[in-house]
Amino acid sequence: MLVHSFKHIRHRQIRSTLIRVVIVCFTLLTLLPLLYILAYIIRRGIGAINWSFFVELPKPVGERGGGIANALTGSVLIVALATLMAVPVGLSSALYLSEHSRGKLAGFIRLCIEVLTGIPSIVVGIVAYYWLVRPMNSFSAFSGSVALAIMMLPIMIRSAEETLKRFPVHLREASLALGVPYYKTILKVLLPCSLSGVLSGIMLSIARVIGETAPLLFTAFGNPYLSFNIFHPMHSLPLLIYNYAISPYDSWHQLAWGAAWVLLMWILLLNVLTRIMIRKWSVRY
Amino acid sequence: MERPILEVKHFHAWFGDHEVVKDVNLTLYRNKVIAVMGPSGCGKTTFLRCINRMHELTPGARTEGEILLEGENIYEMSPIVLRLRVGMVFQRPNPFPHLTIYENVLAGYLLNNIPLSRTEKDAIVEDSLRKAALWNEVKDNLKKKGNFLSGGQQQRLCIARAIAMKPDILLLDEPTSALDPISTAGIEELTQELKKNYTLILVTHNMQQAARVSDETAFFYMGELVEFAPTRQIFTAPRDQRTQNYITGRFS
Numbered sequence: 288m289l290v291h292s293f294k295h296i297r298h299r300q301i302r303s304t305l306i307r308v309v310i311v312c313f314t315l316l317t318l319l320p321l322l323y324i325l326a327y328i329i330r331r332g333i334g335a336i337n338w339s340f341f342v343e344l345p346k347p348v349g350e351r352g353g354g355i356a357n358a359l360t361g362s363v364l365i366v367a368l369a370t371l372m373a374v375p376v377g378l379s380s381a382l383y384l385s386e387h388s389r390g391k392l393a394g395f396i397r398l399c400i401e402v403l404t405g406i407p408s409i410v411v412g413i414v415a416y417y418w419l420v421r422p423m424n425s426f427s428a429f430s431g432s433v434a435l436a437i438m439m440l441p442i443m444i445r446s447a448e449e450t451l452k453r454f455p456v457h458l459r460e461a462s463l464a465l466g467v468p469y470y471k472t473i474l475k476v477l478l479p480c481s482l483s484g485v486l487s488g489i490m491l492s493i494a495r496v497i498g499e500t501a502p503l504l505f506t507a508f509g510n511p512y513l514s515f516n517i518f519h520p521m522h523s524l525p526l527l528i529y530n531y532a533i534s535p536y537d538s539w540h541q542l543a544w545g546a547a548w549v550l551l552m553w554i555l556l557l558n559v560l561t562r563i564m565i566r567k568w569s570v571r572y
Numbered sequence: 573m574e575r576p577i578l579e580v581k582h583f584h585a586w587f588g589d590h591e592v593v594k595d596v597n598l599t600l601y602r603n604k605v606i607a608v609m610g611p612s613g614c615g616k617t618t619f620l621r622c623i624n625r626m627h628e629l630t631p632g633a634r635t636e637g638e639i640l641l642e643g644e645n646i647y648e649m650s651p652i653v654l655r656l657r658v659g660m661v662f663q664r665p666n667p668f669p670h671l672t673i674y675e676n677v678l679a680g681y682l683l684n685n686i687p688l689s690r691t692e693k694d695a696i697v698e699d700s701l702r703k704a705a706l707w708n709e710v711k712d713n714l715k716k717k718g719n720f721l722s723g724g725q726q727q728r729l730c731i732a733r734a735i736a737m738k739p740d741i742l743l744l745d746e747p748t749s750a751l752d753p754i755s756t757a758g759i760e761e762l763t764q765e766l767k768k769n770y771t772l773i774l775v776t777h778n779m780q781q782a783a784r785v786s787d788e789t790a791f792f793y794m795g796e797l798v799e800f801a802p803t804r805q806i807f808t809a810p811r812d813q814r815t816q817n818y819i820t821g822r823f824s
Contacts (some may be wrong), residue, residue: 460729461666464626465680465737466655473682479670570669571719 325551332548335541344513345527348536355546358527362550364515365428365507365523366497369435374489377440381447381485382473387451404441411437411551412502420506428514428521431507438502439492446491450484451477455572483568488560493559498550500525524550575642577602577740577771578623582598583637585615585622587630592618594795595637600788604773605763607786607803609779615795616775621744623773624658625651641740656680660743664750665726667733675715676729677701680737696736703769704732705762724755731762737772738766742766744774748781760785779819783807792816811817 294331339354346353380396387393420426454477462472478485496502504508508520509530526544531543578600585593593615601663602604603714610618621627622635625646626787635778639646646654648654667676677697681688689695697714701707710721727747743799748756763785765770776782782789782803789806791814799806799815 440807455666457662457664457666460626460629460662461668461733462683463629463680464624464655464660464662465683465684465733467680468652471683471685476668476670480668482670548709572669 328544328547328551330550331525331544332546335545336548340542340545344536345511345542346487346532348539351538353529353538353542355524355542355549357510358522358546359549360513360515360525361410361428361507361510362497362520362523362525364517365435365503365521366493366527368432370489370493370494370548373431373439373443373492376436377443377492378447380440381444381451381488383450384444384448384471385454400441400444402435407501408438408499409501409504412475412505415502416505420489423518425518426506426508426520428507428517428519431503431521431523432517434502434506435496435499441475442492442495443488447481447485450481450488453484453572454480458572465567480570480572483556483565483570486568490557490561490564494554494561496523497553497557500529521525574601576600576640579638579640579641579643580603581638581640583619583622583635583639585635586616586633587618588632593622594712597752598790598796598797598800600771600772600773603767603769603787604787605767606777607773607782607789607793608773609777609782609789610798612777614792616792618743620745620773620775621791622803623741623743624655624660626655629796632658652684655741656684656737658741658743659732659737659739661727661730661745661747663746664725665730667721667726667729669717669719670714671717673710673721673729676718677732677736678770679733700732700736701729703766705734705758705765706732722755724751724758727751727755727759730761731759731766735766739770741771741773744772746775747779749777756781779807791818793818 292413309562342354342356343354344357356436380400384393384396408454411434413429414435419430419433423430448559458476459472460482463469464477467475503526507523507526509521509526510520514521528543528546528550531539531546534540576599578598580596580598583593583596584591598618608620610616615680618627623639623646627633627635628651635647641649641654641657646658666672668679671679671682674697675682676692677700678688678693681693681696698707698711701710706725707783709725709727713720718726721729727750731742731747740777748759751759760781763774766772767787774782774786786803788801789803790797791806791812793814799810801811806815807819810819
C-alpha cells in the first residue's frame with residue numbers, strides 16, 4: 288500500500304514539473320515578438336537620434352539629415368488636447384458608474400463603452416471627419432484630438448471605475464458621519480484615495496492612442512511645417528512614420544525608424560511611470 | 573429638572589418593508605454612558621444610525637416618529653449640521669488612509685473647509701488626542717500616515733477625530749468588536765473619561781461591557797425597546813422576562 292502511494296506521488300511530481308515547463312515555454316513565446324520588435328526598432332532607430340533630429344524639420348528629398356520637430360510637437364499637442372477633453376468626461380462617467388453601479392442607465396453606459404472599445408479606429412476617424420472637418424471646412428489638430436479622445440474614453444473609464452468601486456463603504460461613512468456633504472466626500476476622500484488608479488488609467492489610455500494613425504488620417508491630416516494652431520492641419524509621429532515608411536527614399540526611412548523609436552520610448556516611459564505611480568500612491572484599505 | 577439632551581418619541585425605522593425599529597420611546601440626559609444592548613439583528617445598530625441620520629443613506633430606508641436633540645427635531649435639521657453635533661465611531665476603525673494622523677484628527681474641519689489658524693489646529697489636535705488617550709503614543713509621528721498604528725490606536729484616533737468636532741453626543745457602534753482585549757480595556761476606560769464632557773451612546777452585544785461602562789442600559793429585542801433603566805437595575809432586577817432571559821444567557 289505504502290509503495291503504491293509513493294509511486295503515485297512520484298507520478299504527480301513528474302506531471303507537475305512537465306506542466307511548469309510548458310507554461311514557462313509559452314510565456315517566453317509570448318514575450319518573443321515583443322522583445323524582437325523592441326530590439327529591432329532600437330537597433331534601426333537609434334542611428335537617427337541626435338539633437339537635430341528633435342529640433343529640425345524634415346528636409347526635402349535628396350538632402351540628408353533633418354528631423355521630426357513638427358511631428359513631435361504635433362503629437363504632444365494633439366494628445367494633450369485629447370487628454371484634456373477625455374479626462375472630465377471619462378472621470379465623470381467612471382464616478383457615475385461606480386456610484387450607481389446597479390442602475391439601468393449604468394448598465395446601458397457600460398454596454399456603450401464595450402461597443403466603443405470595439406469600434407475600429409478608422410471608423411472613429413471618419414466620424415470625426417464628418418462631425419468636425421466637413422463643417423469646419425478644414426483638417427485640424429482639434430478634430431484629431433476629438434477622435435483620439437473618443438478612443439481614450441473606454442480605457443480610462445474602465446480603469447477609473449475599477450479603482451473607484453474598490454473604495455470601501457466604511458470610509459465613505461466615516462466622512463459622511465463627520466458632516467461632510469456627499470460631493471465633498473467624493474472630491475476630498477474618494478478621489479484622493481483612488482488617485483493612483485485614476486491616473487494610471489489616464490496614462491494607459493494615452494499610451495494606447497499615442498501610436499494611432501488611422502483616426503488622424505482624415506482629421507489632423509499632417510503638415511510638413513511646424514504648426515501650433517490647433518485649427519490647422521498638424522503633423523504627428525504615427526502619420527510621419529506612415530508617410531515616410533511607404534516612401535521610396537532611404538533618408539526618409541531613416542527618419543521613420545527614428546520616429547518609431549521615439550514613439551516606443553514614449554510608450555515605455557508612460558508604462559514605467561504608471562507602475563511607479565501605482566506603487567507610490569496607491570492607498571491600501 | 574435638567575433638560576434632556578435626546579428625546580426619542582414613537583420612533584420607527586424600516587429597511588424596505590422590514591420594520592427594524594418599532595415604536596421606541598427614550599429620554600437621555602447629559603454626561604452619561606448609555607449602553608444599547610441586545611442580540612444580533614435586534615435593531616440596536618439601526619437605531620444608533622438613526623440618531624445621526626446615517627440610516628437614511630441606505631436605499632429603501634425610512635423612519636417615522638421624532639428624535640429631538642435638545643428639543644430640536646433632527647429630521648428638520650440639515651443632516652450635515654446634525655452630524656457635526658452627533659459624532660460617530662464605527663465598529664471597524666476607519667481612519668482616512670490618505671491623511672496623516674494630524675489631518676485625520678482635523679478631518680471634520682479639513683473636509684468641510686472650516687477655516688482654522690495654525691494655533692487652533694495644533695490645540696485641537698493635542699486636546700483631542702489627549703482626550704482619546706493617544707497623544708503620548710503618536711505625538712512624535714503626527715505627520716505620518718496612520719497605517720502603522722495598531723487596531724486599538726486606530727480606533728482611538730477615530731474617537732479623537734469625532735471629539736475634535738466637540739459634539740454633544742458621541743455614538744459608538746460596537747467600537748471594540750474588532751479589537752483585542754487590551755485595546756478593548758483601553759477604550760472602555762476611555763469612555764469613563766469622555767463622559768465628563770460628552771454624552772455617549774454605546775451599542776454593544778457584550779453584556780459584560782455594558783455592565784462595566786454604562787450608567788443606563790437600553791435592552792432591544794426584535795426591534796422593540798424592551799427595557800430602559802439604570803444599568804445596575806437591568807442586571808440585578810430586570811422587570812421584563814425577555815431582559816431576564818437575555819442577561820442570564822438563555823439566548824444571545
